Amino acid sequence: MKSTACIRVFADTNHIRQCQTRLAHVEPALQSLASVLALAGNEVRLKILFLLADEQQLCVCDIADVLQMTVSAVSQHLRKLKDGGVLHAHKVGQTVFYALSQPHLPVLQPLLAGLSAAPSPQPAQ
């Protein structure tokens, strides 16, 4: 993808290759993490995750009410979160309840917990 390489003084080819190796090593984990962060990196979805961390479980309708959004729009977000393994759903009668799912909880819990703690962007100085 790259045509002209930099010919700077410090072009340490060994170093470059070392970085590439290290990257390749974590590639699968990094890819997985990136997808979770991409899901959480949307304000609406992060709100949904925050609510579910608080409330254990909520139905589509409740979430739509809280966020003042269309059921359809919310449902589409929930689908993404479910597909990403962040949420799981269980149906009771005709209502579907969503809840945080195990797999990525270790990543999300601390982020969500930080929200209730620190209101400002700088968390403790």
Add this chain to the structure above:
Amino acid sequence: MKSTACIRVFADTNHIRQCQTRLAHVEPALQSLASVLALAGNEVRLKILFLLADEQQLCVCDIADVLQMTVSAVSQHLRKLKDGGVLHAHKVGQTVFYALSQPHLPVLQPLLAGLSAAPSPQPAQ
């Protein structure tokens, strides 16, 4: 944004309003967090962050070499990260070095640290 409210049995209006209040409370922090996660939720940018966590600082050229990407493409990612307060740059001669910045480090550090530790998506069972 919503036309018809759900008329389900458990439509607890008080509960809904309680959730809205709690959300409103963390709104600024949540917004800030979402923007950082959105930045990190891109594979290329997450790689850049991972590299910088390892290497302290790198120039645009180095990163482009490691990622096998155009300098221009990398530069555009770096700009977003810098605008988001995740990175800062300092120029030495004609080369610009980028490094992780303080403000959002408490959020990012644990995520990046988790990468080197656990190769699989499930971090310890």
Add this chain to the structure above:
DNA sequence: CGCTTAATTAAGCAAAAGCTAAAATAAAAA
């Protein structure tokens, strides 16, 4: 069964993202 309710899905569209290629800055070096 037909009707209502909860939720999903599909289609369409505007906005945002991410890349390429080319032009513009800026700081050495010749």
Add this chain to the structure above:
DNA sequence: TTTTTATTTTAGCTTTTGCTTAATTAAGCG
């Protein structure tokens, strides 16, 4: 000063995202 090098910026284009509206599926209930 002209040229080279490192980086940024711009324009253009394709893909993805997130919403709306309308249609569809599914589960009670009269």
